[in-house]
Amino acid sequence: MTPAFERLQKQLKQLPGLGYRSAERIALHLLVEKPTQLSMLVTALEEAAQSVRRCERCGNIAEGAQCAICADERRDRSVVCVVEHVPDLVALERSGAYRGSYHVLHGKLSPIQGVGPEQLNLESLRARIDTGEVAELILALSNDVEGEATCHYLTEHLPPEGAVKVTRIGFGLPSGGGVLYADSVTLKSALDGRRSYS
Numbered sequence: 001m002t003p004a005f006e007r008l009q010k011q012l013k014q015l016p017g018l019g020y021r022s023a024e025r026i027a028l029h030l031l032v033e034k035p036t037q038l039s040m041l042v043t044a045l046e047e048a049a050q051s052v053r054r055c056e057r058c059g060n061i062a063e064g065a066q067c068a069i070c071a072d073e074r075r076d077r078s079v080v081c082v083v084e085h086v087p088d089l090v091a092l093e094r095s096g097a098y099r100g101s102y103h104v105l106h107g108k109l110s111p112i113q114g115v116g117p118e119q120l121n122l123e124s125l126r127a128r129i130d131t132g133e134v135a136e137l138i139l140a141l142s143n144d145v146e147g148e149a150t151c152h153y154l155t156e157h158l159p160p161e162g163a164v165k166v167t168r169i170g171f172g173l174p175s176g177g178g179v180l181y182a183d184s185v186t187l188k189s190a191l192d193g194r195r196s197y198s
Helices: 003-013 020-033 035-051 086-095 123-130 145-157 184-192
Strands: 076-083 100-104 136-139 165-168
Touching: 003 020, 020 035, 076 086, 076 123, 086 100, 086 184, 100 123, 136 145, 145 165
Parallel strands: 076 100, 076 136, 136 165
Antiparallel strands: none
């Protein structure tokens, strides 16, 4: 294979869920079988890179200052579901079980990997709580050590005690599992079965 092909394959392999064979197959598909798709893909990537950014309110992806969910007046803004990543938000939205608002942390606390509170999207969450608009935080974080540590940190450092109800989803989500891979029924059960977190 050529050096240019190998560079393309190497870049594709860095994408989540793609191994060596998948990256090779995609590279060959774009370069040999469907070369017209390559220019459309490059254009779409460039356009997205220019226009997609984080919502200033919740951290979701947006093309303006706010994402479509934050801009939707029909959403219950008093209830905020805190998730680790945007794909978790997408999974919850797909379930159709939740009509409140969200907040994306873009990670979870992990001292081993050098992720502290400063690396998480916490300032805008603090600002939302400080407005007095938030009545409940639903912690929809992974059921693992880092997820539990993040939940503990949020309850200790964000809302003044008793000012905001803090609940945690858990029912229906397997230990060590995350929101992203759960099906719609499991997510609905997890949201319906949330409990106080303390």
